[in-house]
Amino acid sequence: MYLLHHLLEPNPAYRRLASFLAGRPRLNRLFTGAERMVKQELFGCRMCGQCALPATGYACPMTCPKQLRNGPCGGVGMDGSCEVYPDRRCVWLMAYERAEARGRAADLTLLQRPIDQRRWDTSSWISYWQGRDEDLATGDNGLAAAAPLSRPVRAGGE
Amino acid sequence: MMSQVRQAAAIAPAPAGTRGALQAALEGGAFTVTAEVGPPRSADTEAIRRKVAALRGFVTAVNLTDNQSAMARMANWAASLVAMAAGVPPIMQLTCRDRNRIMLQSELLAAGAMGIPNIVVMTGDHPRFGDHPDAKPVFDLDSIGLLWVARTLRDEGRLMSGRSLAVSPDWFLGAVENPFAPPLSFRAARLGKKIAAGAQFVQTQYVFDVEMFGRWLAQVRDLGLDDRCHIIAGVGPIMSLRALDHLQHRVPGVYIPHDVARRLLAVPAGQTADEGMKVCAEIIGELRRMPGVAGIHMIATGNEHRIPDILQLAGVAAGATRAH
Numbered sequence: 001m002y003l004l005h006h007l008l009e010p011n012p013a014y015r016r017l018a019s020f021l022a023g024r025p026r027l028n029r030l031f032t033g034a035e036r037m038v039k040q041e042l043f044g045c046r047m048c049g050q051c052a053l054p055a056t057g058y059a060c061p062m063t064c065p066k067q068l069r070n071g072p073c074g075g076v077g078m079d080g081s082c083e084v085y086p087d088r089r090c091v092w093l094m095a096y097e098r099a100e101a102r103g104r105a106a107d108l109t110l111l112q113r114p115i116d117q118r119r120w121d122t123s124s125w126i127s128y129w130q131g132r133d134e135d136l137a138t139g140d141n142g143l144a145a146a147a148p149l150s151r152p153v154r155a156g157g158e
Numbered sequence: 159m160m161s162q163v164r165q166a167a168a169i170a171p172a173p174a175g176t177r178g179a180l181q182a183a184l185e186g187g188a189f190t191v192t193a194e195v196g197p198p199r200s201a202d203t204e205a206i207r208r209k210v211a212a213l214r215g216f217v218t219a220v221n222l223t224d225n226q227s228a229m230a231r232m233a234n235w236a237a238s239l240v241a242m243a244a245g246v247p248p249i250m251q252l253t254c255r256d257r258n259r260i261m262l263q264s265e266l267l268a269a270g271a272m273g274i275p276n277i278v279v280m281t282g283d284h285p286r287f288g289d290h291p292d293a294k295p296v297f298d299l300d301s302i303g304l305l306w307v308a309r310t311l312r313d314e315g316r317l318m319s320g321r322s323l324a325v326s327p328d329w330f331l332g333a334v335e336n337p338f339a340p341p342l343s344f345r346a347a348r349l350g351k352k353i354a355a356g357a358q359f360v361q362t363q364y365v366f367d368v369e370m371f372g373r374w375l376a377q378v379r380d381l382g383l384d385d386r387c388h389i390i391a392g393v394g395p396i397m398s399l400r401a402l403d404h405l406q407h408r409v410p411g412v413y414i415p416h417d418v419a420r421r422l423l424a425v426p427a428g429q430t431a432d433e434g435m436k437v438c439a440e441i442i443g444e445l446r447r448m449p450g451v452a453g454i455h456m457i458a459t460g461n462e463h464r465i466p467d468i469l470q471l472a473g474v475a476a477g478a479t480r481a482h
Contacts, residue, residue: 065284066254066284066295067297067300068297068300070301070303070348070351071344071348071351072339072340072344072348073301073339073411074280074281074336074411075283075284075339075411076339076411077410083283083284083411090340093341096341096344097341105347108347109347109351111306111351111355112302112303113303113306114298114303114306114307117298141350142354142355143353143354146309146354148310149306149307149310150310
């Protein structure tokens with residue numbers, strides 16, 4: 001999965017594609033639909049439009065009933081079950097186990113900023129290629145120096 | 159605003175400059191006791207006054223819960239003001255379950271304006287198991303996001319939008335953590351995230367397994383987090399076999415080891431409450447000897463009036479010192 005992320009890393013061609021799609025509503029919808037199909041199948045993606053998967057061991061935090069972006073809540077059962085749906089395994093437990101198995105547990109200590117609720121059902125790939133996801137999380141665990149909360153909020157539409 | 163804060167502090171039993179009593183006690187190295195008081199399912203303040211009065215002189219501050227277990231009750235802030243007027247500094251709990259970021263910031267400002275000296279922030283129980291399972295769960299922010307917002311309001315005087323505040327709120331900011339919920343090896347790091355986001359103190363889930371708590375605390379200390387955040391361990395008595403069953407099966411995130419359950423089941427009926435209080439007092443004694451534990455947070459829902467007895471049984475008097 002980390003390979004997939006490598007494959008999607010922004011490059012000039014992707015950036016051009018992103019701005020091309022951003023200006024064409026119908027194509028954008030098609031592209032977003034394709035992204036939805038791929039990511040729903042692979043990760044149970046909910047299309048929050050601001051993808052945290054690379055920092056969560058590729059377990060989607062938006063499938064958590066509380067949509068927690070910063071780690072598991074305190075209600076995880078001793079057997080690893082979700083507090084809200086006991087027949088499901090806690091998605092953050094999966095995130096932790098997968099990240100740790102790949103030596104990526106430190107990813108989970110990054111502070112994830114609150115999401116922009118306007119971006120539901122938009123393409124996170126386009127946003128990513130356009131550089132809008134760069135400050136979704138802090139660069140480190142924030143313990144050495146206090147990290148600023150603000151991701152500049154764009155008032156009104158995009 | 160500052161004058162209102164001072165006014166509030168003047169009501170508290172142990173004012174120390176502009177700092178609240180809780181912050182002063184923790185920073186002064188006292189073994190600090192806090193207790194939980196649930197607001198009533200009622201429009202009457204008498205129940206809060208009664209519970210708080212029973213605790214005055216025995217605890218440094220009381221937590222006023224925020225619709226705990228996702229059940230609708232009197233608001234956290236109103237109950238906090240009642241506790242303050244009754245002479246015990248409140249710790250206002252604030253969850254992410256029922257409010258979006260606008261309302262959360264509004265409540266944080268209101269608490270600052272009214273002189274509520276302490277806030278403790280958490281994600282909150284999901285409504286599914288409360289008394290309104292058909293409610294919309296909000297969770298616009300998570301607990302770490304909310305801590306971050308609170309610290310930014312206070313220390314930078316700015317809202318999430320970036321707009322600045324004419325007067326910033328000034329409260330002591332806390333978080334919660336559950337050392338007993340998987341993934342166990344991530345729980346200390348998760349506290350680190352909360353501290354990075356702004357937590358100055360943390361209150362934990364019920365400790366019934368001191369050894370397991372010790373393993374978490376060792377990780378916390380390895381990360382140097384106990385120097386940056388006061389660790390308050392949650393404790394409480396199991397007063398009946400019904401309560402035991404409830405805690406084991408109905409409250410998410412509570413872990414009761416077999417030997418504790420066995421002790422309660424072994425005593426004759428009618429002595430469960432005494433045994434439960436004894437177990438609780440013993441746990442308090444063990445916690446108090448652990449370096450890194452700054453105090454205890456007593457959760458005795460419906461039995462708040464027994465807290466002074468338990469503290470006495472544990473030998474924790476007001477002004478007790480902590481292990482270093």
